[in-house]
Structure formats: structure tokens, C-alpha cells
Amino acid sequence: MAKHDTPLLDELESGPWPSFVSDIKRQAEKNPDCWDILGQLELSYKEKITHWKHGGIVGVFGYGGGIVGRYSDLPKMFPGVEHFHTVRVNQPASKYYSTENLRGICDLWEKHGSGMTNMHGSTGDMVLLGCRTEALEPFFWDLTHGMGQDLGGSGSNLRTPANCLGQSRCEWSCYDTEETCHHLTMHYQDEIHRPAFPYKFKFKFSGCPNDCVAAIARSDVAVIGTWRDDIRIDQAAVKEYVAGNFASNGGSHADGDWGAFDIQKEVIDLCPTECMWMEGGELKIDNAECTRCMHCINVLPRALRPGAQQGASICVGAKAPILDGAQFATLIVPFMEISADNEFENLIDFIETIWDWWMEVGKNRERVGETMQRVGLPTFIKVMGIEPIPQHVREPRSNPYVFWQDEEVPGGFERDVQEFRKKHAA
Amino acid sequence: MALSDDELKAAIIEKAKKAPKPQLYIKDFYKCDPDTKPRAIKNMANLLVREGELMFWSSGSTTMYARPDRIKNEEGDEGVN
Ligand code: HEM
Ligand code: HEM
Ligand code: SF4
Ligand code: SF4
Numbered sequence: 001m002a003k004h005d006t007p008l009l010d011e012l013e014s015g016p017w018p019s020f021v022s023d024i025k026r027q028a029e030k031n032p033d034c035w036d037i038l039g040q041l042e043l044s045y046k047e048k049i050t051h052w053k054h055g056g057i058v059g060v061f062g063y064g065g066g067i068v069g070r071y072s073d074l075p076k077m078f079p080g081v082e083h084f085h086t087v088r089v090n091q092p093a094s095k096y097y098s099t100e101n102l103r104g105i106c107d108l109w110e111k112h113g114s115g116m117t118n119m120h121g122s123t124g125d126m127v128l129l130g131c132r133t134e135a136l137e138p139f140f141w142d143l144t145h146g147m148g149q150d151l152g153g154s155g156s157n158l159r160t161p162a163n164c165l166g167q168s169r170c171e172w173s174c175y176d177t178e179e180t181c182h183h184l185t186m187h188y189q190d191e192i193h194r195p196a197f198p199y200k201f202k203f204k205f206s207g208c209p210n211d212c213v214a215a216i217a218r219s220d221v222a223v224i225g226t227w228r229d230d231i232r233i234d235q236a237a238v239k240e241y242v243a244g245n246f247a248s249n250g251g252s253h254a255d256g257d258w259g260a261f262d263i264q265k266e267v268i269d270l271c272p273t274e275c276m277w278m279e280g281g282e283l284k285i286d287n288a289e290c291t292r293c294m295h296c297i298n299v300l301p302r303a304l305r306p307g308a309q310q311g312a313s314i315c316v317g318a319k320a321p322i323l324d325g326a327q328f329a330t331l332i333v334p335f336m337e338i339s340a341d342n343e344f345e346n347l348i349d350f351i352e353t354i355w356d357w358w359m360e361v362g363k364n365r366e367r368v369g370e371t372m373q374r375v376g377l378p379t380f381i382k383v384m385g386i387e388p389i390p391q392h393v394r395e396p397r398s399n400p401y402v403f404w405q406d407e408e409v410p411g412g413f414e415r416d417v418q419e420f421r422k423k424h425a426a
Numbered sequence: 427m428a429l430s431d432d433e434l435k436a437a438i439i440e441k442a443k444k445a446p447k448p449q450l451y452i453k454d455f456y457k458c459d460p461d462t463k464p465r466a467i468k469n470m471a472n473l474l475v476r477e478g479e480l481m482f483w484s485s486g487s488t489t490m491y492a493r494p495d496r497i498k499n500e501e502g503d504e505g506v507n
Binding site (some may be wrong): 054056057059062064065068069070086154155156157194195196197198199200355356359360363364365 | 451486489497
């Protein structure tokens with residue numbers, strides 16, 4: 001029986017789509033505390049103001065992350081959500097679960113918390129919604145000792161790394177995203193569980209430029225698989241596509257009537273760098289101009305494959321729109337070999353160079369992408385010890401000024417700024 | 427010359443006691459010793475949490491450090507996850 005009247009929320013059940021309101025009502029039949037979520041939310045809809053308080057000191061012993069403290073500011077009215085802490089549980093790489101494991105997690109959460117989950121949070125973790133402070137330690141004991149699983153990151157920690165399913169199922173993956181994600185997760189356990197930085201820091205791993213974990217939009221360091229040689233072409237398969245014998249896009253759009261497949265219209269004309277053409281019945285690619293967008297490979301998966309010299313591009317500095325709007329990551333290293341043979345040494349060196357600099361120069365609550373923006377890309381790549389290359393340039397020069405360092409000029413130059421400022425105040 | 431571990435500990439605790447606001451950012455502790463690398467200062471602050479001299483205070487998105495006796499309740503600040 002509903003504990004509160006929720007006419008505004010009930011409207012959200014009237015559409016054809018699944019409704020979180022129905023989900024919470026169903027869970028409330030099992031766990032009556034959940035009625036108070038609906039009650040408090042209805043009040044917020046009416047008053048147009050949140051009744052969640054947040055921040056504080058909740059956590060489990062020895063950890064400084066993984067649990068996000070939340071409280072109702074109307075605990076008398078809604079005692080079921082007086083405490084409503086969120087727990088982040090580190091997801092398995094690529095989110096492979098057994099149903100046994102998922103049932104185990106759900107049972108554990110019904111025992112210690114509200115029973116409500118959010119699979120998955122945008123960080124990648126399993127998100128378990130709503131428990132009381134005193135439930136945290138018993139839950140944590142059962143999670144770690146009973147299930148062999150651990151909390152993820154929150155606060156100023158390294159956030160739970162995430163990856164696409166990579167070589168476990170996808171033929172396009174240009175490096176082993178699972179091994180990389182797992183290795184770095186284990187390597188940086190301290191940074192995940194205890195605050196380490198002026199603000200959050202994320203890395204994510206996609207096996208190819210399709211970027212199925214949206215690393216480029218969501219991570220401070222995005223590791224995106226790529227190749228440095230030529231797209232591999234099977235001309236016999238190209239002919240089969242042209243003849244209509246193979247379904248384009250692996251058949252994903254086969255339910256609509258799009259007419260006969262037209263390689264000119266659907267592939268060549270859509271290549272963003274216009275680097276493809278047909279010649280004597282064969283598909284040609286000027287690979288030096290290819291920007292590795294994956295479009296042609298996605299449409300003709302039986303004919304085209306990424307090249308054989310594989311690695312990853314590293315982009316830095318994405319963030320969500322809290323201050324200054326959303327920002328994609330910027331390409332910093334066009335090609336890096338990503339290999340378990342050297343325990344991902346180049347990637348780890350790269351990440352730690354960023355950390356050493358950002359911890360010093362970054363302001364409180366400033367993501368590394370904002371720090372980069374503040375100092376400018378030329379300064380950032382200098383810090384990283386990277387030579388500027390054409391791929392760093394977004395567009396032809398819009399800044400007419402060139403600044404030379406003395407070591408870049410034959411003979412160099414000396415300049416005593418203090419002496420100069422005596423005559424010319426800043 | 428970087429401070430010794432004990433001197434650094436003492437300086438961090440002193441700073442956490444005296445700061446106008448009870449919660450401090452990790453960067454506030456960098457000033458305790460400009461000659462120690464930020465990551466070493468972070469490690470020392472986290473050690474002090476384990477020893478009970480400091481505690482974490484988190485909004486969900488940002489984590490700060492405080493002396494336990496200066497934190498009375500569980501009021502939040504602005505901020506997101
Ligand atoms: C072929 C001849 C010239 C070329 C190619 C040239 C080119 C340029 C360029 C590229 C800029 C920078 C524009 C910008 O900030 O985006 C500029 C600015 C300027 N030029 Fe020229 N310029 C020429 C002749 C002159 C002459 C003859 C004068 C003065 C007698 C002059 C005075 C200026 C001034 C004062 C600015 C600064 C404008 C501002 O910052 O608003 N230029 N010029
Ligand atoms: C080696 C000698 C000089 C150098 C390197 C130089 C460089 C520059 C630069 C970089 C600017 C742009 C500043 C800015 O936009 O913030 C500028 C502006 C300007 N310069 Fe020079 N300049 C020199 C000599 C002169 C001389 C001798 C004159 C005039 C007699 C002059 C007149 C101007 C004017 C009118 C502007 C535009 C100021 C404005 O737009 O507000 N410059 N100069
Ligand atoms: S990002 Fe690329 S490699 Fe990874 S799953 Fe998606 S298509 Fe496959
Ligand atoms: S991957 Fe993209 S840019 Fe490269 S050839 Fe194919 S369509 Fe063109």
C-alpha cells in the first residue's frame with residue numbers, strides 16, 4: 001500500500017516507456033523504506049527544490065572513497081531515507097557477470113540496503129542505492145570476504161577504470177583493453193581507494209575508434225585503439241557487398257527497406273576525409289589521409305579490417321559540463337604501443353607525468369582538462385616532454401604570435417626580466 | 427631540504443588545527459613543505475587518516491581532510507559526484 005500520495009510521479013508511469021516510479025513502487029512492496037523515496041521526490045517536484053543533503057564522513061575503515069554520503073533533510077517526514085548512501089562496487093572488466101554473481105550482489109543489497117541498484121553508473125561501477133551508515137561495514141565485509149569484490153572510486157580518487165569488451169569478443173580491438181584495464185586497476189589500488197588528487201581523475205579504454213566506452217568524452221586519459229599502417233582490404237568481399245550478397249553493417253539495419261546497397265553513397269561519399277574511391281572494380285584508400293573514423297569498416301566488416309600495426313591513441317582532458325561546459329579529450333599521443341610485455345610501462349609513465357604536473361599546477365576542483373585549457377596546449381605538451389606535431393593542431397593558425405625559447409634560436413638570447421621591469425612596469 | 431617524516435606530520439596536523447575552515451583540500455597541505463612532492467604529501471595525509479589524526483570529508487565529488495574534533499555534524503556542501 002502506497003504510504004504517500006504521488007500524483008506528479010504517477011504521471012511518469014503513463015508513458016509507453018519503462019518508469020523508475022513503477023520500479024520503486026515494486027521494490028517498496030518488499031522494502032517499505034522505499035515509499036519514502038517516492039514521498040520525498042514528490043515533495044521536491046512540488047516545491048521544485050531538492051531534499052537531499054550531501055557530503056560528509058561516511059565510508060568504511062581504511063578507505064577514502066567508494067561510498068557517497070546522502071541524507072534526507074526531512075528525516076522526520078521520510079525516515080526511510082534519513083540515510084541514503086550510495087555504494088559504488090567496482091564492476092568486472094567489460095561487465096561480464098555470471099547470473100549467480102548478480103543474484104549474490106542483489107541479495108546482499110536487499111540484506112544491507114534498499115535493494116535498489118543502478119546498473120551501471122556513468123563511471124562504470126555497479127551503483128547500489130541507499131543504505132544507512134551502520135550498514136556499511138557489515139555490507140563491506142560480506143562484499144569483500146563473501147563475494148571477493150571491492151568498492152570503486154569516488155571523491156578525489158582515481159575513479160574506477162572502465163573498458164570496452166575488446167579482444168574478448170570484438171575483432172576490431174587494437175589492443176587488449178581488458179588486460180590493460182585490469183592491470184591498471186590493480187596497479188593503482190591505493191589511488192582508487194584513497195584520495196590522491198586535487199579532484200577526480202578517470203581513465204577508460206576502448207579497443208578502436210568506435211569508442212564504445214565513450215572514453216573520449218568522459219575520461220581524463222582516454223586510451224583508444226588505433227593502427228598506424230593501412231586498413232586491410234579483402235577485395236573479393238568488397239565485390240560481394242557491391243553485388244548485394246553480404247549484408248552491410250553486419251545486417252544491423254536489415255529491418256528497414258533501404259534499397260540496394262550503394263558503396264559510393266553509403267561508404268565513399270561518407271568518408272570524412274574523402275580518401276576512398278573505386279578503381280577497376282577495387283576499393284582504394286589513401287591511408288595517409290584516413291582519420292581512422294571506422295565508418296567504412298563498420299559498414300563493410302567482412303571486407304575491411306583495422307591495420308596490423310596496432311596500438312592506441314592517447315587523448316587527455318575530457319570532462320562533463322559542471323564548469324565551462326562539456327569538453328572532449330584532446331589528442332596528445334597519436335600512437336602508443338600498449339603491451340602487457342612491458343607491464344604497460346609507456347602508459348603508466350605517461351599517466352604519472354600528468355599526475356606529477358597536475359597535482360602541483362591544478363587548482364582545487366579543477367579537472368586536468370581545465371588545467372590544460374588554462375595553460376594552453378603548447379605548455380601542456382612541453383610539460384609532457386612531447387614534440388608538437390600536426391595532429392595537435394585543430395585548425396590553421398588563429399594565433400599570429402610565435403614565442404621562441406632561447407634554446408630554439410641559434411645563438412640563443414638572454415633577457416633579464418627584472419632589469420627590464422625597472423624601466424617598464426608590468 | 428625536505429622536512430623529515432615526523433616534521434611533515436607535525437606540520438600537517440598543525441595546519442589542520444589552525445586553518446580557518448575545518449575541511450582542507452590536499453593542496454592546502456602542499457604549503458607545509460614546498461620541498462616535498464605533492465604525492466608524498468598526499469601519502470602522509472592518508473597515513474594520518476589511518477592513524478586517526480585526520481579524517482576524510484567527502485562531498486562525493488571532492489575529498490577533503492579535517493581534524494575529527496573540528497567536524498561536528500554531517501552537513502554537506504554544494505557539489506556533485
Ligand atoms: C603587406 C603588408 C602588411 C601585412 C601582410 C600585414 C599583416 C598583418 C597581420 C597578419 C596582422 C595581425 C592581424 C591580427 O592580429 O590578426 C597585422 C596587424 C597590424 N598591422 Fe599589418 N600588415 C601589413 C602592413 C601594415 C602597415 C603598412 C601598417 C601600418 C602602417 C600595419 C599596421 C598594423 C597594425 C597597427 C596591426 C595591429 C592591428 C591590431 O592589433 O588591431 N600593417 N598586420
Ligand atoms: C621591434 C619593434 C617592435 C615590435 C617587436 C613590436 C611588436 C608589437 C606587437 C607584438 C604588437 C601587438 C601587441 C598586442 O596586440 O598586444 C604591437 C602593436 C603595436 N605596435 Fe609595435 N612593435 C614594435 C615597434 C613598434 C613601433 C616602432 C611602433 C610605432 C612607432 C609600433 C606601433 C604599434 C602599434 C600602433 C600597435 C597596435 C597597438 C594596439 O593595437 O593597441 N610598434 N607591436
Ligand atoms: S570500442 Fe571498438 S574494439 Fe571496443 S567493443 Fe567497440 S567496436 Fe569493439
Ligand atoms: S576509416 Fe573513416 S576516414 Fe578512414 S577510410 Fe574509412 S571512412 Fe575514410
